[in-house]
Amino acid sequence: MNETLVLDAKLYPLSAIYGAAYVFIDKVYIRFEGDPAKKIKVLFKAKADTSREDFRKIVGDFENELLNYSLRDQIVSSNQKIRETLIAQALLSALGDLPVQGNGDENSFVDDPLGIAKTWEERFENKKTDKKKKQCRCN
Amino acid sequence: MPLQLKLSEKFYDQPSLQKAIEDYRDFGRINYKSQGGFFVIDFKNIDPDVKSLIIDEFANYVLGQTVKAK
Numbered sequence: 589m590n591e592t593l594v595l596d597a598k599l600y601p602l603s604a605i606y607g608a609a610y611v612f613i614d615k616v617y618i619r620f621e622g623d624p625a626k627k628i629k630v631l632f633k634a635k636a637d638t639s640r641e642d643f644r645k646i647v648g649d650f651e652n653e654l655l656n657y658s659l660r661d662q663i664v665s666s667n668q669k670i671r672e673t674l675i676a677q678a679l680l681s682a683l684g685d686l687p688v689q690g691n692g693d694e695n696s697f698v699d700d701p702l703g704i705a706k707t708w709e710e711r712f713e714n715k716k717t718d719k720k721k722k723q724c725r726c727n
Numbered sequence: 728m729p730l731q732l733k734l735s736e737k738f739y740d741q742p743s744l745q746k747a748i749e750d751y752r753d754f755g756r757i758n759y760k761s762q763g764g765f766f767v768i769d770f771k772n773i774d775p776d777v778k779s780l781i782i783d784e785f786a787n788y789v790l791g792q793t794v795k796a797k
Contacts, residue, residue, distance in 0.1 A: 603797070610794040617783040618790060620738035633783060 589634040589643050593651070594627055604657035605630065611653050616646050730770035732782050734789060739766060743792035751785055 595605060602624050609618045609630070617633040632650070634643040703711065734744070744766055748757045755773035759766050773781055 606794045606797060609790060613787045613791050617787055619734070619786050620790070621735055624737050636780075 589638070589640060591632045591643070591647050593630040593632070593647070594622070595630060595654075597624060597626055597628055600628070600654060600658050601661050602628070604654060604661045607657040607660075608650055608653040612646060612650050616643070616650075730773060730778070730782055732768040732770070732786060733765045734768065734786065736761065736764050736766060739789050739793050740796060741766070743796055744768070744789050746792050747785060747789045750788070751781070754781060757785075 605620075605628060609620075612618060616635060616638070619631040619633075620628060621631060622629040630650075632643070632647055634640075634646075638646070700706070741761075744759060748759065748768075751757055753774075754777050756771040757768060758771075759768040761767075768785070770781060770785075777784075
């Protein structure tokens with residue numbers, strides 16, 4: 589027993605046809621022919637122990653599954669931006685607060701153990717006055 | 728006369744076909760060539776127990792592998 593379905597590629601995306609076919613490959617032999625951009629032929633061949641009624645039911649179920657997959661495909665593509673935004677927000681919120689650098693104390697910059705916050709005058713003024721004092725003593 | 732199967736390259740991909748050939752090698756010698764947009768697959772020295780089924784089963788297997796890969 590054989591049957592052929594000719595599907596319009598504009599109505600049924602190829603991904604949906606693949607998905608529906610995958611559901612049935614354990615029950616019926618399936619082959620694809622034609623042009624994936626225009627008309628896609630799906631050839632069904634009954635397995636040895638399949639009755640005529642069962643075979644017809646399988647082909648009918650395939651068509652329903654195809655509609656199911658096509659609708660799913662449409663919903664997926666129409667909701668893609670919303671889904672991406674939701675995932676991005678979920679990932680950002682999962683990150684939590686960004687880690688605080690240093691010891692976490694907001695005023696820790698006030699401590700200046702290396703003296704890098706001092707101005708040039710503050711750092712070298714004392715040395716100059718010391719030198720002047722020394723010179724004065726000599727004279 | 729060897730058994731032969733033609734699968735359109737537009738629907739079936741090469742890595743899936745190669746995987747199927749590897750997985751079916753216990754049943755006989757299977758070779759393929761690319762010709763005019765089709766994979767032409769030859770089956771030789773096929774185990775007589777599976778001879779009547781192998782082409783259809785093999786085609787389904789390649790389809791399954793192709794869908795999995797997509």
